[in-house]
Amino acid sequence: MGYVRGLKCRECGRQYPVEPIYVCEFCFGPLEVIYDYDKIKRAISKKKIEKRDENLWRYKELLPIDGPPQAGLYSGFTPLVKADNLAKALGVKEIYVKDDTVAHPTFSFKDRVVAVALTKAREFGFDTVACASTGNLAHSVSAQGAKAGFRRFIFIPATLEQSKIVSSLIFRPYLIAVDGNYDEVNRLCSEIANRYRWAFVNINIRPYYAEGSKTIGFEIVEQLGWRAPDNVVVPCASGSLLTKIWKALKEMKELGMIKTMNTKVFAAQALGCNPIVTAIKNDTDVIKPVKPQTIAKSLAIGNPADGYYAYKAVKESGGFGEEVTDDEIVEGMKLLAETEGIFAETAGGVTVATAKRLIEQGYIGKNDLTVLCITGNGLKTKEALDERMESPIFIKPNIESFEDTLKEMRIL
Numbered sequence: 001m002g003y004v005r006g007l008k009c010r011e012c013g014r015q016y017p018v019e020p021i022y023v024c025e026f027c028f029g030p031l032e033v034i035y036d037y038d039k040i041k042r043a044i045s046k047k048k049i050e051k052r053d054e055n056l057w058r059y060k061e062l063l064p065i066d067g068p069p070q071a072g073l074y075s076g077f078t079p080l081v082k083a084d085n086l087a088k089a090l091g092v093k094e095i096y097v098k099d100d101t102v103a104h105p106t107f108s109f110k111d112r113v114v115a116v117a118l119t120k121a122r123e124f125g126f127d128t129v130a131c132a133s134t135g136n137l138a139h140s141v142s143a144q145g146a147k148a149g150f151r152r153f154i155f156i157p158a159t160l161e162q163s164k165i166v167s168s169l170i171f172r173p174y175l176i177a178v179d180g181n182y183d184e185v186n187r188l189c190s191e192i193a194n195r196y197r198w199a200f201v202n203i204n205i206r207p208y209y210a211e212g213s214k215t216i217g218f219e220i221v222e223q224l225g226w227r228a229p230d231n232v233v234v235p236c237a238s239g240s241l242l243t244k245i246w247k248a249l250k251e252m253k254e255l256g257m258i259k260t261m262n263t264k265v266f267a268a269q270a271l272g273c274n275p276i277v278t279a280i281k282n283d284t285d286v287i288k289p290v291k292p293q294t295i296a297k298s299l300a301i302g303n304p305a306d307g308y309y310a311y312k313a314v315k316e317s318g319g320f321g322e323e324v325t326d327d328e329i330v331e332g333m334k335l336l337a338e339t340e341g342i343f344a345e346t347a348g349g350v351t352v353a354t355a356k357r358l359i360e361q362g363y364i365g366k367n368d369l370t371v372l373c374i375t376g377n378g379l380k381t382k383e384a385l386d387e388r389m390e391s392p393i394f395i396k397p398n399i400e401s402f403e404d405t406l407k408e409m410r411i412l
């Protein structure tokens with residue numbers, strides 16, 4: 001009953017059947033899911049989609065599963081918030097925040113990719129799932145894997161934020177803290193994936209997993225009233241999310257869900273981990289790995305698996321990329337909170353601060369409709385704000401102390 005034609009090598013175009021594989025045997029290029037769009041066109045319509053439950057599975061024909069969804073049944077269809085206060089602060093007409101800090105069981109967009117990966121893992125008959133994570137994926141696989149009844153091996157860099165460690169441990173996975181950075185964790189996991197018959201969601205299940213990110217793109221289009229935005233700003237770690245938002249926009253056009261699509265895609269990274277943005281700025285498709293050093297740990301991938309394809313998507317769309325310092329990241333988090341009442345994690349700070357720079361430099365026009373992808377909740381990275389916030393106003397429990405203190409501060 002599926003709409004998938006198979007897997008296809010992104011480099012040489014060789015096709016493969018639907019199996020838990022991810023690289024081309026001939027050229028080592030990454031494999032990607034391809035669909036029968038004519039069949040999909042006959043199966044769905046805007047009206048049909050609009051009547052469905054408000055979760056990411058409303059676009060199930062465009063996701064690589066054969067049977068019914070088995071995870072993430074209440075993930076996705078997150079709010080698209082018209083961010084007028086933020087737009088005013090940044091000096092532009094129209095900004096929308098795609099708010100993936102909420103409406104997910106583990107408060108980040110990773111619940112989208114994991115929903116698809118776990119469903120596919122079940123279809124393939126795996127009983128154990130695993131992942132290499134910068135934090136949010138650990139949280140999501142731990143939680144959704146618990147509900148779906150999988151044995152779970154979660155690999156993280158040992159230096160991860162304490163709040164992300166706790167929020168994975170509560171679900172009782174095997175949490176393996178590796179003495180190394182994400183890129184080292186990932187390399188180790190590739191070896192483990194070759195030795196054990198486990199579903200590593202972002203390694204051997206990666207082609208299917210990655211498709212889950214498209215749902216942000218579909219939702220943006222639907223929530224704008226079946227329109228594509230002028231610009232979308234996307235935080236990048238491996239570069240997969242950006243690549244798949246671009247794919248989603250193109251699919252919406254291909255299926256006739258939107259008439260035109262002139263969206264520019266912009267990559268947002270931290271200065272302390274900017275391999276994709278560096279390639280964009282230097283106009284070279286060679287991604288040079290870096291050693292990450294940033295508070296935006298969820299984006300700290302120094303050797304991004306999809307960096308090359310993210311670069312290509314940005315260039316093809318006519319977009320650009322920008323990088324921001326740790327101080328700018330915190331300022332971005334504060335600005336979003338103060339203007340829109342949304343508490344985003346560090347990655348959200350990267351997106352907002354990057355958008356600010358792109359507007360100042362004129363890459364994003366004053367009259368454009370711009371969507372910012374805010375991908376994770378701020379309660380997950382509280383540590384990043386330690387010693388970067390003002391303190392509360394301390395008083396004694398009486399009215400005199402209250403009034404004296406606030407008068408001294410010239411608030412009353």
Ligand SMILES: *Cc1c(COP(=O)(O)O)cnc(C)c1O
Pocket residue numbers: 108109110136137235236237238239240241242298299345347375376
């Ligand atoms: C994983 C992640 C991203 C981006 O991931 P890609 O690897 O580029 O797909 C963005 N924001 C948050 C909060 C994340 O956890």
Ligand SMILES: [Zn+2]
Pocket residue numbers: 009010011012013014024025026027028029
């Ligand atoms: Zn190939």
